[in-house]
Amino acid sequence: MRPPLLSWLGMDCHGLRDFFKDRFPGIRGLRDILKLVVVTGISRGLGLAFYQRLTNCSNCWVVGIGRSFTQEQLDHARDPERRFQLVRWDLAKPMQQEKVNVLLSIIGEISQQENFSEIIYINNAAIVDPIAQVGCLEERAVFKAVSVNFMTPIFIANRLVRFVEDYNKKLKIINMSTGAAKRPIVGWSTYCSCKAGAAMFFDVMAKQFAGNAQFKICQVDPGVLDTDMQMKIRGADVNSCPEKGHFVSLKRDGRLLSPDDVAAQIVADHIL
Numbered sequence: 420m421r422p423p424l425l426s427w428l429g430m431d432c433h434g435l436r437d438f439f440k441d442r443f444p445g446i447r448g449l450r451d452i453l454k455l456v457v458v459t460g461i462s463r464g465l466g467l468a469f470y471q472r473l474t475n476c477s478n479c480w481v482v483g484i485g486r487s488f489t490q491e492q493l494d495h496a497r498d499p500e501r502r503f504q505l506v507r508w509d510l511a512k513p514m515q516q517e518k519v520n521v522l523l524s525i526i527g528e529i530s531q532q533e534n535f536s537e538i539i540y541i542n543n544a545a546i547v548d549p550i551a552q553v554g555c556l557e558e559r560a561v562f563k564a565v566s567v568n569f570m571t572p573i574f575i576a577n578r579l580v581r582f583v584e585d586y587n588k589k590l591k592i593i594n595m596s597t598g599a600a601k602r603p604i605v606g607w608s609t610y611c612s613c614k615a616g617a618a619m620f621f622d623v624m625a626k627q628f629a630g631n632a633q634f635k636i637c638q639v640d641p642g643v644l645d646t647d648m649q650m651k652i653r654g655a656d657v658n659s660c661p662e663k664g665h666f667v668s669l670k671r672d673g674r675l676l677s678p679d680d681v682a683a684q685i686v687a688d689h690i691l
């Protein structure tokens with residue numbers, strides 16, 4: 420419930436802050452609380468839900484990374500009032516150096532306009548393919564999975580660390596983990612191993628920066644979500660994915676989590 424004064428003024432907390440910010444731009448603490456959120460894979464699923472939630476937060480600038488975007492995202496990226504930029508980037512492709520440079524130059528440009536205090540990187544994009552038992556893995560698909568789920572997040576994190584050290588910002592990393600990083604599931608060997616590898620990478624990073632207030636690393640398992648990733652699993656051949664029946668029953672029994680609800684919780688817990 421809004422406090423009575425805010426109800427009387429007809430605005431929420433963000434509205435009140437913007438009201439003061441517009442009139443007294445020199446006041447410290449108003450512009451400084453801006454957070455720059457970099458999130459991968461925003462075209463659908465949990466990433467789309469992050470995009471929707473974060474672009475409605477008045478204290479966030481959002482940079483979305485992906486190989487495809489919704490029409491709304493493309494339109495909003497052209498509107499300077501929206502505090503939203505996108506980087507078109509197929510995370511499965513090798514040689515990511517140039518794309519990381521594009522990302523950092525966008526962050527550098529934003530930092531000229533806004534005095535944000537913290538960069539938050541949400542490592543969200545992932546692929547469950549190839550769903551196949553070992554011996555039947557298609558090698559190009561393995562390469563893509565390793566690139567999206569494991570290698571590219573390392574490149575991005577590595578360069579962001581250097582960037583925040585140079586520019587004296589804070590860095591928070593939110594790695595979207597999964598139960599499959601700890602539990603072997605036949606048919607998901609690349610997904611399980613890449614997600615486990617990424618989780619270990621971020622654990623090592625957390626240890627490296629333990630006690631350093633400039634860095635914070637969070638591993639978040641969102642639970643089983645009602646997204647295309649689950650649809651793909653339910654559509655897999657049972658020989659390739661012997662546990663498919665379990666995931667079919669989760670959907671049938673209405674036990675999949677809504678990506679909107681999960682994104683709202685993660686944003687409330689880790690970003691606002």
Ligand SMILES: NC(=O)c1ccc[n+]([C@@H]2O[C@H](COP(=O)([O-])OP(=O)(O)OC[C@H]3O[C@@H](n4cnc5c(N)ncnc54)[C@H](OP(=O)(O)O)[C@@H]3O)[C@@H](O)[C@H]2O)c1
Pocket residue numbers: 459460461462463464465466467484485486487508509510511512542543544545546567595596597598614640641642643644645646647648649678
């Ligand atoms: N779904 C679950 O039950 C579940 C459970 C535990 C953890 N998670 C984790 O939660 C996160 C989100 O999963 P989700 O269910 O939302 O997945 P999803 O519905 O399959 O969406 C994946 C997102 O990643 C993007 N992506 C895939 N390949 C890409 C590439 N080569 N380059 C750029 N972007 C690419 C997709 O973009 P395109 O539209 O371009 O393909 C899409 O936006 C993942 O990290 C996943 O491991 C999911």
